Amino acid sequence: MQEIRSKIRAVPDFPKPGILFRDITTLLKDPDGLKDVMKYFSIRYKGRKIDKIVGIESRGFILGATLSYMLGIGFIPVRKANKLPAHTRRIDYALEYGTDTLEIHSDAIIPGERVLLVDDLLATGGTAKAAAQLVESLGGIIVECAFLIELTDLKGRDKLNEYNIFSLIDFKEE
């Protein structure tokens, strides 16, 4: 796990001054980086009763789709507003400043399906919570929310306390 951690780059002052951004592109460009990450995710979820994997745009597509391939489970994208072409459910959610919108195709989930939600990063948890609510609005059941990185100081886990949460690596801000 230390090897994965060491390949994640810390970029100061992105997206704004004072924020230390954890950049997974340095991990992904390593030939073994994605493979090592996915090994752990597949070990955790293989053989679990999961009907769909939902990935959140856009870095959640990288991990979510790869896991979907590995486990032979259908992949569902949750996207920003006006990107999905067919009929959607949408949810607005609060950001630090302003709001953002996520959408899912209305026919993406069959009521009662068990869903694994995947994203690269758990920060405040706002995006993941909105995505989970979209899944639930279609009758899906969130089995777990899985992240590559958790920024523990931001307490996203508290915001998602009604769900099972898994993160591979956590960072405390210095």
Added chain:
Amino acid sequence: MQEIRSKIRAVPDFPKPGILFRDITTLLKDPDGLKDVMKYFSIRYKGRKIDKIVGIESRGFILGATLSYMLGIGFIPVRKANKLPAHTRRIDYALEYGTDTLEIHSDAIIPGERVLLVDDLLATGGTAKAAAQLVESLGGIIVECAFLIELTDLKGRDKLNEYNIFSLIDFKEE
């Protein structure tokens, strides 16, 4: 191949009236959909001399990252403006109305590296051409541009005529 084709949904009038949008989400949500697609991609590229796989945001992440995992080759995201945290190269390119911008991390490619460019859709070819030029601006060599879908009537292949092009499935507009 007919099985893959039949799982792609045609959505009329998206993103605007008169456009028939080819929607891969219906393919991806099928448990075998991504697996079948990736089987063909991996057969084509296994054993080829490829140093990096570049995926274009955001549906290109789905295919590109999965192929990167399968072949054990590092994955590089090309993203819309202001999404990548470290130092980037950027390129502006013309759309039908207005312009758009793509970025790549400046340290993503080492000069001389052989790069496979991956996206879901070849339409007019403008986005792929801009992404290829970004890769070349860092000294990368485009081995091939690979797409799941090619809309042949839009002649993207002509715009990319200096590169090798591969597409798994093509559609003519009715």
